[in-house]
Amino acid sequence: MNENTGLAxxxxxxxxxxxxxxxxxxxxxxxxxxxxFVASVEMFAPDLARGSPWLGWGRLRYDHxxxxxxxxxxxxxFAFLYHAVPLLTGRPVTSARLGQWIFGLWNFAVxxxxxxxxxxxxxxxxxxAEFPIVIDVFVVLALVLAIIQFLPPFFWRGLEDLxxxxxxxxxxxxxxxxxxxxxxxxxxxxxGARGAAFSxxxxxxxxxxxxxxxxxxxxxxxxxxxxxxxxxxxxLSMLGFWLxxxxxxxxxxxxxxxxxxxxxxxxxxxxxxxxxxxxxxxVVANLLLSLRxxxxxxxxxxxxxxxxxxxxxxxxxxxxxxxxxxxxxQVVHFSDWxxxxxxxxMLGFATFAAAGGLAHVWQRIPLAYYNARALEWSYWLLLAxxxxxxxxxxxxxxxxxxxxxxxxxxxxxxxxAKPYWLVRTGSVIPIGAGFVMLLAGLTTGRRGAGLESVExxxxxxxxxxxxxxxxxxxxxxxxx
Amino acid sequence: xxxxxxxxxxxxxxxxxxxxxxxxxxxxxxxxxxxxxENQTRSMSPxxxxxxxxxxxxxxxxxxxEGCAYCHxxxxxxxxxxxxxFGAPTLAWETRFDYPHLWGTRRIGPDLAREGGTxxxxxxxxxxxxxxxxxxxxxxxxxxxxxxGSPDRPRQEARDLVAYLETLGRARELAGxxxxxxxxxxxxxxxxxxxxxxxxxAALNVNPAKARRQGPVPKxxxxxxxxxxxxxxxxxxxxxxxxxxxxxGPGARELHPQPANLAGHEYTVDYLGAVLWNGVAGTAMPAxxxxxxxxxxxxxxxxxxxxxxxxxxxxxxNIVELGAQVYKDHCVQCHGEHGGGDGSAVGELKMVPAxxxxxxxxxxxxxxxxxxxxxxxxxxxxxxKLSEAELSAVAYYVRSFYLGGQ
Numbered sequence: 088m089n090e091n092t093g094l095a096x097x098x099x100x101x102x103x104x105x106x107x108x109x110x111x112x113x114x115x116x117x118x119x120x121x122x123x124f125v126a127s128v129e130m131f132a133p134d135l136a137r138g139s140p141w142l143g144w145g146r147l148r149y150d151h152x153x154x155x156x157x158x159x160x161x162x163x164x165f166a167f168l169y170h171a172v173p174l175l176t177g178r179p180v181t182s183a184r185l186g187q188w189i190f191g192l193w194n195f196a197v198x199x200x201x202x203x204x205x206x207x208x209x210x211x212x213x214x215x216a217e218f219p220i221v222i223d224v225f226v227v228l229a230l231v232l233a234i235i236q237f238l239p240p241f242f243w244r245g246l247e248d249l250x251x252x253x254x255x256x257x258x259x260x261x262x263x264x265x266x267x268x269x270x271x272x273x274x275x276x277x278x279g280a281r282g283a284a285f286s287x288x289x290x291x292x293x294x295x296x297x298x299x300x301x302x303x304x305x306x307x308x309x310x311x312x313x314x315x316x317x318x319x320x321x322x323l324s325m326l327g328f329w330l331x332x333x334x335x336x337x338x339x340x341x342x343x344x345x346x347x348x349x350x351x352x353x354x355x356x357x358x359x360x361x362x363x364x365x366x367x368x369x370v371v372a373n374l375l376l377s378l379r380x381x382x383x384x385x386x387x388x389x390x391x392x393x394x395x396x397x398x399x400x401x402x403x404x405x406x407x408x409x410x411x412x413x414x415x416x417q418v419v420h421f422s423d424w425x426x427x428x429x430x431x432x433m434l435g436f437a438t439f440a441a442a443g444g445l446a447h448v449w450q451r452i453p454l455a456y457y458n459a460r461a462l463e464w465s466y467w468l469l470l471a472x473x474x475x476x477x478x479x480x481x482x483x484x485x486x487x488x489x490x491x492x493x494x495x496x497x498x499x500x501x502x503x504a505k506p507y508w509l510v511r512t513g514s515v516i517p518i519g520a521g522f523v524m525l526l527a528g529l530t531t532g533r534r535g536a537g538l539e540s541v542e543x544x545x546x547x548x549x550x551x552x553x554x555x556x557x558x559x560x561x562x563x564x565x566x567x
Numbered sequence: 568x569x570x571x572x573x574x575x576x577x578x579x580x581x582x583x584x585x586x587x588x589x590x591x592x593x594x595x596x597x598x599x600x601x602x603x604x605e606n607q608t609r610s611m612s613p614x615x616x617x618x619x620x621x622x623x624x625x626x627x628x629x630x631x632x633e634g635c636a637y638c639h640x641x642x643x644x645x646x647x648x649x650x651x652x653f654g655a656p657t658l659a660w661e662t663r664f665d666y667p668h669l670w671g672t673r674r675i676g677p678d679l680a681r682e683g684g685t686x687x688x689x690x691x692x693x694x695x696x697x698x699x700x701x702x703x704x705x706x707x708x709x710x711x712x713x714x715x716g717s718p719d720r721p722r723q724e725a726r727d728l729v730a731y732l733e734t735l736g737r738a739r740e741l742a743g744x745x746x747x748x749x750x751x752x753x754x755x756x757x758x759x760x761x762x763x764x765x766x767x768x769a770a771l772n773v774n775p776a777k778a779r780r781q782g783p784v785p786k787x788x789x790x791x792x793x794x795x796x797x798x799x800x801x802x803x804x805x806x807x808x809x810x811x812x813x814x815x816g817p818g819a820r821e822l823h824p825q826p827a828n829l830a831g832h833e834y835t836v837d838y839l840g841a842v843l844w845n846g847v848a849g850t851a852m853p854a855x856x857x858x859x860x861x862x863x864x865x866x867x868x869x870x871x872x873x874x875x876x877x878x879x880x881x882x883x884x885n886i887v888e889l890g891a892q893v894y895k896d897h898c899v900q901c902h903g904e905h906g907g908g909d910g911s912a913v914g915e916l917k918m919v920p921a922x923x924x925x926x927x928x929x930x931x932x933x934x935x936x937x938x939x940x941x942x943x944x945x946x947x948x949x950x951x952k953l954s955e956a957e958l959s960a961v962a963y964y965v966r967s968f969y970l971g972g973q
Binding site: 138275278280325344356417505 | 599604632651658659677704706709
């Protein structure tokens with residue numbers, strides 16, 4: 088694929104790997120949503136899986152979140168990295184062959200067998216770490232290979248004047264590798280409360296050091312690329328970046344407030360959670376200022392996803408800072424409020440960033456199928472779905488919390504939650520349809536329609552950059 | 568210093584700081600708390616806490632793989648709202664055998680940190696097999712695949728799981744008051760308000776459903792809302808006692824002893840109040856201390872309304888005398904001189920014997936118990952020992968203790 092190096096402006100993008108990871112992302116996304124959907128139905132039809140342990144609520148719940156974390160977001164991030172790293176560094180990723188290995192490992196040694204093993208009853212009862220230990224070994228291996236694949240271009244290029252997305256990519260890959268063993272191996276070796284302290288760290292690091300930086304890398308990448316204007320302030324970018332990496336890991340213990348874990352650790356984590364809100368305000372202010380003029384709903388669909396992701400990021404982070412505070416935490420902890428919060432983070436913030444990243448990348452893959460109307464539908468359906476689900480679960484959480492504070496029997500909180508669980512399941516209609524539309528947007532329509540949409544929204548200038556890639560890919564292989 | 572070099576240096580410093588902050592998070596929020604907790608565990612734990620047997624360990628594996636911890640926490644927080652519902656907050660040493668921990672972050676069902684000893688074994692099996700046969704509005708999945716087709720045929724996996732559930736809170740229960748005193752002394756933290764909460768809980772396990780053999784019962788209000796009682800009965804009682812109180816609810820078949828036949832008994836309000844408040848220890852009948860007294864009164868009213876009155880024959884004096892004699896010879900050790908279920912042998916029995924002063928069985932019920940015994944209790948069938956005449960006589964006689972009048 089790299090014979091096009093003769094064309095000076097052509098960034099050597101491994102288009103086939105972008106394509107493979109992008110499609111794997113959406114396919115695993117749809118499967119993960121299906122797990123979540125069936126689990127949500129079982130909340131009010133608990134006898135659905137009677138007699139078939141494979142479909143038990145707990146196992147589906149494990150597969151739902153692990154599928155989102157590894158299958159959907161992991162693949163979407165990889166697809167984005169194969170596009171972004173060469174553009175950010177002007178150098179190819181380490182090896183296309185290595186890329187095939189990473190793709191194979193990630194999907195056929197982690198996601199697929201992980202799902203099957205969990206359904207068969209082999210798992211780990213630890214949040215964001217449910218795949219069994221044997222799978223964790225392959226995750227670590229894949230992460231090491233991903234570092235070998237994506238980081239050398241940055242170092243060959245030199246680290247001065249790196250754009251902020253590059254920092255986020257480097258940070259995410261390095262720190263995910265460091266944090267991963269803590270949540271997946273340590274609690275198996277360290278018992279009870281001590282293990283829980285490490286678990287708490289990983290629960291937050293999975294979001295803070297893996298999902299958030301890569302989602303922000305996408306947003307920081309898409310905004311200037313799609314608006315053709317530089318980011319508002321590189322100083323704020325870097326300030327936000329470093330504060331995020333300083334503060335995020337220190338949040339961990341806020342998942343176990345009022346536990347036996349020493350109070351000073353809890354208070355430290357709660358303080359860091361509040362400070363994190365400040366950091367997010369800096370980051371989001373910078374992003375929104377960069378978006379000024381583009382509107383809340385920009386015409387370019389990729390940019391529109393990224394813009395809404397930014398807003399979700401602000402809301403979910405402020406919510407997180409607030410709910411870590413003791414007075415709030417003691418009431419809403421353990422309730423559906425938290426489930427709403429995590430969906431706002433993963434389905435709102437991270438998924439919108441990933442979907443925007445995929446759309447952006449797809450527009451720039453020569454001769455990729457692209458269906459602008461389907462993507463329009465996808466955006467609005469997902470937006471409606473997220474708002475419906477998160478509002479519903481937040482109210483449900485408050486209702487449960489109020490009953491728990493009262494003297495009412497426990498079962499009253501279950502009875503009161505049932506209608507909200509029904510609505511939550513209903514929200515799968517817009518969300519599922521939105522994801523099907525996302526798949527349709529990237530697999531149907533006309534070849535090359537993505538490029539046209541770029542032309543329409545931001546003009547011909549970027550198309551000139553992409554033109555050599557088209558020439559190269561059509562001459563080398565039409566198979567992309 | 569030129570700007571390029573300055574920027575390079577600042578990135579280097581920031582990168583080092585980034586790694587340092589990560590290391591700091593692991594040190595401050597992982598390793599240091601771990602050491603504190605380890606020391607706490609060592610000093611506050613009783614010298615030989617009971618760990619898990621092989622079967623219990625296997626049960627823990629099933630609990631893990633089915634995601635039980637994703638609906639049931641195993642961690643009572645240092646909060647009054649948690650303590651009022653579940654009991655003493657979780658101490659570090661109680662979790663010393665948890666590889667990995669099962670604390671959980673979502674509570675759809677109640678916390679299970681103190682589940683051991685809360686429900687009877689037959690309740691646990693029936694509940695795992697079909698949660699809604701016992702708890703109508705439960706949303707817990709059925710784990711029928713751990714059974715051979717019915718709740719009274721648990722496979723090894725179901726036995727292991729129930730064995731594990733029985734261990735929850737056990738170590739601290741066994742440590743007893745001495746263990747609490749030891750932990751408190753080792754903690755040596757009279758001024759640490761939060762730590763003190765662990766020792767000042769009203770009880771280790773305050774699960775409102777946990778049955779107890781005796782205990783003070785609040786006086787139920789005289790006014791009772793029958794309609795409310797009937798509604799509560801449908802939600803909370805009919806699963807076992809049946810919609811007409813005939814002990815034929817979906818959960819009834821799996822329980823040993825069977826639930827009481829409410830249509831076949833008359834009850835005094837005081838008796839029902841005590842049963843609702845304390846449950847019936849040794850049976851699957853839970854306590855209902857989480858319901859307000861007005862609701863308990865309402866349920867009592869509804870239950871009394873289920874009784875189906877039957878014609879009462881007047882008995883000749885010699886039959887009454889025979890009944891009294893048989894009772895004195897065979898029943899008094901358990902059921903007590905005055906039928907109050909307070910005979911001298913009561914302490915040895917799994918389940919407190921029937922209290923005939925608070926409850927009056929119909930003739931049919933009375934005879935049924937005498938002829939068949941009561942499965943799951945020490946009440947044996949009496950057909951071998953007593954003649955038909957004696958059986959009938961004593962069946963009538965026990966009804967004479969009732970204090971509730973006609």
